[in-house]
Amino acid sequence: MPTITYIDHDGTERPIEAKNGETVMETAIKNSVPGIDADCGGACACATCHVYVDEAFMDKVGQPEEMEQSMLDFAENVQANSRLSCQIQISDELDGLRVKTPESQH
Amino acid sequence: MDLSTAKSIVVIGGGQAGAQAVQSLRQFGYEGEITLVGDEAALPYQRPPLSKAYMKGELAEDRLYFKPSAWYEDNKVETLLSQCVEKIDRANRQVLLQHGGHLDYDAVIIATGSRPRPLPVEGADLENVFELRGLSDVEHIQPKMIPGHKLVIVGAGYIGLEAAAVARQLGLEVTVLEMEQRALARVTSPVISSFYEALHMEHGVDVRCGARLGSLKGKDGKLTHAVLASGEEIEADMVLAGIGILPNIELAQDAGLPCKNGIIVDEDARTSDPRIFAAGDCTVRPLAHYARTGRLESVHNAIEQGKLAAAAIMGKPRPALDCPWFWSDQYDIKLQIAGLSQGYDEIVVRGDIKAKKFAAFYKKNGRLIAVDAINSPPEFIASKRLIMSGATVASETLEDTSISMKEIAAAAA
Numbered sequence: 001m002p003t004i005t006y007i008d009h010d011g012t013e014r015p016i017e018a019k020n021g022e023t024v025m026e027t028a029i030k031n032s033v034p035g036i037d038a039d040c041g042g043a044c045a046c047a048t049c050h051v052y053v054d055e056a057f058m059d060k061v062g063q064p065e066e067m068e069q070s071m072l073d074f075a076e077n078v079q080a081n082s083r084l085s086c087q088i089q090i091s092d093e094l095d096g097l098r099v100k101t102p103e104s105q106h
Numbered sequence: 107m108d109l110s111t112a113k114s115i116v117v118i119g120g121g122q123a124g125a126q127a128v129q130s131l132r133q134f135g136y137e138g139e140i141t142l143v144g145d146e147a148a149l150p151y152q153r154p155p156l157s158k159a160y161m162k163g164e165l166a167e168d169r170l171y172f173k174p175s176a177w178y179e180d181n182k183v184e185t186l187l188s189q190c191v192e193k194i195d196r197a198n199r200q201v202l203l204q205h206g207g208h209l210d211y212d213a214v215i216i217a218t219g220s221r222p223r224p225l226p227v228e229g230a231d232l233e234n235v236f237e238l239r240g241l242s243d244v245e246h247i248q249p250k251m252i253p254g255h256k257l258v259i260v261g262a263g264y265i266g267l268e269a270a271a272v273a274r275q276l277g278l279e280v281t282v283l284e285m286e287q288r289a290l291a292r293v294t295s296p297v298i299s300s301f302y303e304a305l306h307m308e309h310g311v312d313v314r315c316g317a318r319l320g321s322l323k324g325k326d327g328k329l330t331h332a333v334l335a336s337g338e339e340i341e342a343d344m345v346l347a348g349i350g351i352l353p354n355i356e357l358a359q360d361a362g363l364p365c366k367n368g369i370i371v372d373e374d375a376r377t378s379d380p381r382i383f384a385a386g387d388c389t390v391r392p393l394a395h396y397a398r399t400g401r402l403e404s405v406h407n408a409i410e411q412g413k414l415a416a417a418a419i420m421g422k423p424r425p426a427l428d429c430p431w432f433w434s435d436q437y438d439i440k441l442q443i444a445g446l447s448q449g450y451d452e453i454v455v456r457g458d459i460k461a462k463k464f465a466a467f468y469k470k471n472g473r474l475i476a477v478d479a480i481n482s483p484p485e486f487i488a489s490k491r492l493i494m495s496g497a498t499v500a501s502e503t504l505e506d507t508s509i510s511m512k513e514i515a516a517a518a519a
Contacts, residue, residue: 022169030174039409041152045433045442047487067440067483073512074487 002095006033009103018090024099025049025085035101042086047071048105049085050078054098061088061097077102107380110421112212113138116201118191118357119217120144122153122405123386125172126412127215132181134420141209142178143186143201148241149175154405156244157268158435162275163248170241194361196379213381215415216369218354220387220403225260225347229322234329235345238265247346253277255343258332260319262289264434266348267302271436274309281312281340283332288315292350294443295453297466298478302436305462309437351403353388366390368401373427374418375411383418385411394427395494396446396475406431429490442486445476445493454501457482465489472498484511491515 004027005015018027028036028049037048044067053061058081064072068087072078085099115131117124120142128142144150151170159165178185190204194216200208222237224230236247257273259266262284273280286292288299289306303313318335322345331339358369363377368390375383375391386408390401406428413425432443439462450468457464457480465485468476474493479486488511492499497518503509 026169029172030177032173032177040405040433041154043154043433043435043440045440046431067481070483071487073484074491074515 002090002092002097004090004094005096005098007098007100008035009101020091022090023086024051024088024090024097027090028085028101033101035103035105036085037105038086040086044068044071044084044087047075047084050075050102050105051083051085052079052100052102053081053083053088054100055081057094057097060093076105108421109213109381109419112136112419114209114211115140115213115215115419116209116211117142117215117217118194118201119219119354119386119388120146120148120150120185120187121217121219121386121408122150122172123219123408123412124215124217125150126409127217127383127385127416128181128183129173130413130416131419132183134416134422136416136420138212139184140182141184141186143189143191143203143209145188145190146240146242147188149173149178149185149187151241153239154433156241157238157265158272161238161244161248161251161269162272167241191357194357194382196361196382199381211381213383213419215375215412216358216377216382216384216388217386217408217412218357218388220351220353222347223350223352225319225322225345225349227319227321229324229329230347232322232324232329233327234343235322235347237347238269239351247344250344251276251278252343254279256341257281257344257346258283258340258342259346259348260332261348261350262286262291262302262313262315263293263348263350264290266346267306268434268436269346269348270306270311271309274306274311275437280310281314281332281342282306283317283319283334284313284315285318286315289313294447294478295450295466295468297453297455297459298441298480301459301480305437305439351387353401355388358382358384358388370399371411373414374424375415376418383415385415393430393446395429395496400446402430404430404432429493431486431490440481440483442479442483443476444479444486444490445474447476447478450475452501454504456485456504456507467501467504469501474499488512488515492518495519 001017004018040046192204193202259282320333320335323331355365364370369384434441447468452469454467463481465479465482477489
């Protein structure tokens with residue numbers, strides 16, 4: 001099982017064993033990672049699961065699709081490595097992935 | 107009333123609002139007992155996918171749950187599932203359970219949700235007549251989703267249309283009956299209604315507006331036909347009713363709490379009893395950006411009121427109120443709705459309806475009050491902000507796709 005490390009805005013690291021096929025958002029919610037709301041449950045409808053992907057994993061994670069990109073355009077504090085975590089599906093390839101969560105989604 | 111020293115909180119209802127309230131109570135530092143009483147057998151789960159990806163078989167059941175069962179143990183939340191509450195005894199501060207026994211409380215959060223409005227026709231009790239609200243409904247419906255079978259959906263609301271899309275994609279023959287003159291008549295404008303009618307017809311759904319169901323006919327207790335008020339008979343292997351919901355207000359009513367098509371709550375989700383809160387579909391609440399009260403059937407509302415109740419109990423500052431929002435997935439079309447369009451006096455369409463990428467903006471006295479955004483997330487997100495700030499935006503500007511929504515939002519800020 002791949003391990004995903006979530007890093008809080010204050011630097012606290014939480015390594016979590018994730019399930020292939022679930023999303024980075026689902027893994028966070030089920031393990032009570034703070035900083036991710038995911039109000040719509042992963043329908044790419046609310047932009048409250050914004051994370052920053054570690055630069056080293058940008059290629060493996062891939063580019064956001066159009067729908068996600070336009071949601072991100074309006075999120076707070078967007079950076080080049082911003083993604084909606086409900087749109088990142090976990091696979092063995094992403095083992096070791098590090099994502100930073102914002103202090104708040106609003 | 108200061109409840110931050112409460113020792114025992116009972117949450118009645120295990121849907122989105124109840125689940126949120128429980129999570130928020132722990133998040134806000136509540137350390138006393140929490141008992142979540144739910145009448146379904148399952149732990150709290152997401153309902154929206156039931157008429158979308160889950161119904162279609164594209165989402166595994168374990169992905170519906172908000173939290174794994176270990177979360178409830180770790181957070182010392184006692185869950186009483188498949189249990190109904192008989193009564194809230196306010197004088198003795200007890201919640202009485204239907205199977206006997208009671209729970210003492212310092213505070214109660216009523217999150218009883220809503221139930222499907224029953225089909226008011228003869229034959230509604232026949233085999234293969236379904237409604238769609240909970241996991242167990244989908245368990246009954248799914249095995250009947252057989253390619254080539256004939257499904258008649260009663261009600262062209264969001265649930266009915268989403269189910270129609272799933273059924274078509276699974277290869278069923280689908281007829282949708284709507285007694286109003288257009289689909290989605292109660293919730294949106296004619297522009298959006300025509301779009302969805304055309305979309306479903308394009309996918310082979312027989313959409314019948316102005317068609318009132320007269321009765322359901324069967325043989326040996328099993329459904330065979332839907333009979334219209336006009337007398338026309340439509341062959342049916344299965345009927346799905348989606349004619350709206352009724353808020354579950356009976357417990358509150360019996361406890362003497364003021365209700366009016368919903369449990370009346372204030373801006374903190376508090377009822378007239380300072381120890382009793384209510385959240386989600388079952389409430390009538392102040393609508394912050396609309397200077398009126400109303401009942402909202404949505405994920406946004408369930409989450410927001412769950413948080414409001416928990417914050418009020420814990421004496422925390424009131425969480426920021428969001429503009430109401432909703433979504434619907436049908437075929438490859440994502441509809442995102444921000445705001446409440448009731449009472450609009452002007453519609454502005456931006457984008458290309460034929461290309462299935464457009465937004466209908468609703469204005470009242472020049473102010474933007476709502477948007478229906480079809481495959482148009484920027485229009486949705488930007489509008490949320492514009493609606494909350496009470497912005498007025500010129501219609502010519504909204505129509506002009508050469509000006510981005512980002513620019514429009516920035517100019518109005």
